[in-house]
Amino acid sequence: MTTCPIDEPLLQVRGISKAFGGVKAVNQLDLSVQAGTVTGLIGPNGCGKSTSIDCISGFQPVDSGAILFQGNDISNRSPDAIAHAGLMRTFQNIRIYDDLSVQENLLVSRQEFDRFSWMTAFAGSRAMRDKERQSAEKAQELLEEIGLQRYLKAPAGILSYGQKKLVALAAAMMSDPKLIILDEPLAGVNPTVITRIEALIKNRNEQGQTFLIVEHNMGFVMRSCHHIIVMESGAKLLEGPPDVVRNDERVIDAYLGRARDRKEPA
Template sequence: MTLLSVSGLAKSFGGLRAVDGVDLAISRGSVHSIIGPNGAGKTCLINMLSGVYRPDAGSIKLDGRELAGEPAHGFAAAGIARTFQNLQVFFNMTALENVMTGRHLHERCSLAAALLRTRALARAEAASRKAARELLRAVGLAGWEDTPADAMPYGALKRLEIARALAAEPRVLLLDEPAAGLNATEAREIDELIQRVAAAGTTIVLVEHNMALVMEVSDHVFVLDHGRKLAEGAPGDVARDPRVVEAYLGAEGGAAAQQQEAEHA
């Protein structure tokens, strides 16, 4: 069943058409990857799917509810969380505090309760702290709870940002280049984490350049080029599509790759 549907989505910046009439149908519980060359419009698309950018045209529906035009907090409240290509963690907070900030949508606390430090507030904070510890353990960061974010290695910060996004208990998790800048071991950890999150029932939309990771975790792959759909389908089918090979390698490189594949067939 389709959980997130996109129809005719478009966005321009001046004379540049960054995303041009994109249609997407993302199935509940799937890992749906969006790939494409640099400048294809992938991050622009993710920004619209999370409410960071308002589309010029088109529809974004989550389980039938129209979200296009709503602010980012409206998307978050509806159940869409995201990470960023460039880390957006609070470096002056500990790992635990960072994850706890992701719980704000599930905390119900009046101004009076906050000022008076009521028992209800204390119980809510304790629950958020417990949930944050469990999420840190789930992403492989047990033992890092009290470590300031600015003292954590880059690979750990990538997982920390995923933990914070998961703290919102999203229905759809948008991951923008989660393996960017990671070594092979760290990328494998992200690969395994994505598969565990998906297996737990969270629908994932992944933007990623690491093709080994994309082919490993994806149920469906959508290829974007110059803001338009170039191809989509099962990972293996997309990887063999001559148009996709050419978009990544150029016409000459694409032809050479196809010839090499034929020689080894």
């Protein structure tokens, strides 16, 4: 297995571009994610955040530029290959199986991951059964961590939107990825579940998990991220720690302006 030399970013995006017809969704974007950090990716609607994630995770091909993960070029590799390299992501529109139980959703995520490497070779073997037992234990632990253990056998379709987002996040964690990319994990989620998602990210990061998170909830971004990258019109506008980004005039004008200008009641 390849390991990152010390200080080399876990993820390096070098000048990637992606156009849809005449729309330059991503335009020469550079960004890096250091191992062990929670990195935020923010910017106005339509500035290219989700498209960037799609390119990084192999769900969209890039037109140009390079994406290095642990120093290896993963540009335009398949989502399976990129997941197997250790990069998992969630989607802005949740992708879980409503008809499967909550537990099955987690197990399927792990099975889809394993299938790519050795599942076929070991099908029916003892190693396979051991793996299945370990996966069931991991699913149980994750569901306890996210407070959904009582829904283990329930169809995922009965969960609230926020609970489904928790399941999608847990599913992404089933394969112990080195980097998890989340696309708007808090959007449309009630405050109780926001607290739970925030705690899960914090706990996991304290255990060494690296995250890249696209999110519009600025309170969460400022509290949870070590480093924030601001995008505008498909490219990076600026980056830095929360205190620097929060006070940058360009960010205030383009993105936080309305919040800052709003008068607090006397």
